[in-house]
Amino acid sequence: xxxxxxxxxxxxxxxxxxxxxxxxxxxxxxxxxxxxxxxxxxxxxxxxxxxxxxxxxxxxxxxxxxxxxxxxxxxxxxxxxxxxxxxxxxxxxxxxxxxxxxxxxxxxxxxxxxxxxxxxxxxxxxxxxxxxxxxxxxxxxxxxxxxxxxxxxxxxxxxxxxxxxxxxxxxxxxxxxxxxxxxxxxxxxxxxxxxxxxxxxxxxxxxxxxxxxxxxxxxxxxxxxxxxxxxxxxxxxxxxxxxxxxxxxxxxxxxxxxxxxxxxxxxxxxxxxxxxxxxxxxxxxxxxxxx
Amino acid sequence: xxxxxxxxxxxxxxxxxxxxxxxxxxxxxxxxxxxxxxxxxxxxxxxxxxxxxxxxxxxxxxxxxxxxxxxxxxxxxxxxxxxxxxxxxxxxxxxxxxxxxxxxxxxxxxxxxxxxxxxxxxxxxxxxxxxxxxxxxxxxxxxxxxxxxxxxxxxxxxxxxxxxxxxxxxxxxxxxxxxxxxxxxxxxxxxxxxxxxxxxxxxxxxxxxxxxxxxxxxxxxxxxxxxxxxxxxxxxxxxxxxxxxxxxxxxxxxxxxxxxxxxxxxxxxxxxxxxxxxxxxxxxxxxxxxxxxxxxxxxxxxxxxxxxxxxxxxxxxxxxxxxxxxxxxxx
Numbered sequence: 001x002x003x004x005x006x007x008x009x010x011x012x013x014x015x016x017x018x019x020x021x022x023x024x025x026x027x028x029x030x031x032x033x034x035x036x037x038x039x040x041x042x043x044x045x046x047x048x049x050x051x052x053x054x055x056x057x058x059x060x061x062x063x064x065x066x067x068x069x070x071x072x073x074x075x076x077x078x079x080x081x082x083x084x085x086x087x088x089x090x091x092x093x094x095x096x097x098x099x100x101x102x103x104x105x106x107x108x109x110x111x112x113x114x115x116x117x118x119x120x121x122x123x124x125x126x127x128x129x130x131x132x133x134x135x136x137x138x139x140x141x142x143x144x145x146x147x148x149x150x151x152x153x154x155x156x157x158x159x160x161x162x163x164x165x166x167x168x169x170x171x172x173x174x175x176x177x178x179x180x181x182x183x184x185x186x187x188x189x190x191x192x193x194x195x196x197x198x199x200x201x202x203x204x205x206x207x208x209x210x211x212x213x214x215x216x217x218x219x220x221x222x223x224x225x226x227x228x229x230x231x232x233x234x235x236x237x238x239x240x241x242x243x244x245x246x247x248x249x250x251x252x253x254x255x256x257x258x259x260x261x262x263x264x265x266x267x268x269x270x271x272x273x274x275x276x277x278x279x280x281x282x283x284x285x286x287x288x289x290x291x
Numbered sequence: 292x293x294x295x296x297x298x299x300x301x302x303x304x305x306x307x308x309x310x311x312x313x314x315x316x317x318x319x320x321x322x323x324x325x326x327x328x329x330x331x332x333x334x335x336x337x338x339x340x341x342x343x344x345x346x347x348x349x350x351x352x353x354x355x356x357x358x359x360x361x362x363x364x365x366x367x368x369x370x371x372x373x374x375x376x377x378x379x380x381x382x383x384x385x386x387x388x389x390x391x392x393x394x395x396x397x398x399x400x401x402x403x404x405x406x407x408x409x410x411x412x413x414x415x416x417x418x419x420x421x422x423x424x425x426x427x428x429x430x431x432x433x434x435x436x437x438x439x440x441x442x443x444x445x446x447x448x449x450x451x452x453x454x455x456x457x458x459x460x461x462x463x464x465x466x467x468x469x470x471x472x473x474x475x476x477x478x479x480x481x482x483x484x485x486x487x488x489x490x491x492x493x494x495x496x497x498x499x500x501x502x503x504x505x506x507x508x509x510x511x512x513x514x515x516x517x518x519x520x521x522x523x524x525x526x527x528x529x530x531x532x533x534x535x536x537x538x539x540x541x542x543x544x545x546x547x548x549x550x551x552x553x554x555x556x557x558x559x560x561x562x563x564x565x566x567x568x569x570x571x572x573x574x575x576x577x578x579x580x581x582x583x584x585x586x587x588x589x590x591x592x593x594x595x596x597x598x599x600x601x602x603x604x605x606x607x608x609x610x611x612x613x614x615x616x617x618x619x620x621x622x
Contacts, residue, residue: 074496
């Protein structure tokens with residue numbers, strides 16, 4: 001159970017992802033979504049601050065902690081007019097806390113061990129970074145996985161890149177999302193689980209000013225939501241969020257980046273848990289049409 | 292009831308006036324004029340504060356934008372019509388007295404001013420503040436309308452990223468920025484079936500949505516604005532809100548606009564509603580029988596670029612176009 005399920009201001013109470021239950025890694029079960037934070041950053045980044053991202057992401061996620069607030073009924077995706085039943089979410093979503101601060105080697109070793117342990121139990125790790133370079137450590141802990149990459153550095157041509165980032169051959173991903181989904185299906189080897197790298201730079205820079213490595217020509221929120229919803233239907237060993245710098249100079253008060261990432265991540269979580277469902281009796285947006 | 296509230300604490304004493312209008316008491320506002328009421332209060336917001344500085348920012352931004360507009364006859368680039376500025380169309384009545392630790396006192400102070408304006412036949416324009424303050428502004432309008440026209444009913448349109456239709460919100464109870472529309476729905480001269488929400492986005496509470504729609508209220512999402520177009524959405528919204536009603540109360544929550552454009556607000560959304568779409572929504576009310584309105588959730592400390600207050604000021608230029616300008620015959 002959540003430590004506290006009664007209504008609380010967002011700035012109060014225990015801080016866990018979406019107010020989920022705190023768990024020890026040894027208690028993670030198959031099918032769980034286990035959140036861990038890596039509050040560390042690469043000193044080579046142009047600005048300091050990515051180590052603050054796990055806390056910022058958790059703080060924003062509390063806004064979406066529907067399952068832990070008995071005052072609310074249930075969430076509805078207002079555009080799709082789709083009910084989202086979050087019953088049982090707190091049974092399967094848990095927060096393991098952060099990797100402890102130590103020397104560089106120890107941090108990488110701890111991250112690798114935690115990822116191994118979570119995926120070994122048949123659970124999915126939701127890793128809150130932190131710098132993108134830490135994703136190489138996660139990748140090394142998941143040798144069987146195919147890596148799908150939303151934004152971030154282009155460092156392995158075997159990965160599937162979801163964003164209009166230039167590829168090594170000089171071409172770029174098509175903005176046609178259905179074509180990209182078809183290409184993804186072709187690339188995918190169903191026998192292998194996925195590792196998803198989700199970097200803030202996947203978003204168009206004009207809607208996310210909190211990214212240290214901004215890219216023009218990025219995706220809008222709807223596109224990223226579509227992708228994460230689609231990826232969530234596959235077997236995923238880990239998803240890692242990177243690239244958010246909540247203290248980006250002059251932009252720290254805005255909090256756009258963490259809101260974008262958490263909003264999009266919900267599509268992944270709900271898809272993993274199979275929560276989205278149609279509600280045949282609900283008044284739908286078909287009423288709102290041109291007349 | 293105390294309606295002469297132009298003597299205020301230092302915090303809320305306006306340095307600028309909205310549209311550089313004269314600063315006078317609510318008793319000096321006459322029928323047909325816009326009477327401005329500042330509501331510098333964000334003590335009823337549950338997370339990101341700063342909207343207490345909203346009224347002053349709106350006053351500053353409208354004054355600045357007004358100063359760079361033509362003083363004489365000109366062509367309005369949005370309508371293509373020749374227009375001239377109107378004088379004496381707006382009176383800034385200063386700010387209501389805000390009592391941070393007393394929601395009831397704050398509510399009555401705001402409602403007292405908007406009530407007096409409505410009784411006089413003026414149009415109250417309330418400047419937030421967080422969205423809770425929309426309730427006292429509308430409460431005063433509702434009371435004033437009941438005195439001026441006892442059988443009159445009003446319709447309600449809320450442009451917003453959120454429904455604000457919760458009955459209670461955690462530690463804040465029943466009177467806060469998530470319950471304002473619910474409290475308005477309980478006023479005696481309005482029915483939920485005449486309440487319309489435009490621009491709602493993301494995940495909303497299913498119980499609140501069902502309660503609205505079961506009672507005949509109408510909700511247009513941000514996606515509806517994209518699919519149908521802003522003009523058509525507002526045409527349908529106005530038609531629905533005004534069924535059997537005499538006047539319209541409009542609540543403008545700036546947070547319906549995508550946070551990429553407008554980050555300086557308490558509860559940001561990524562709706563994708565652009566400034567152009569937002570302005571088109573407001574242009575769709577150019578002929579609406581506006582009885583009262585508010586604009587809320589401008590939080591200057593949350594936007595170092597200051598663009599939020601200028602986007603919000605432009606919203607006021609749009610919705611008040613017919614009051615601040617008059618058409619001039621072609622020569």
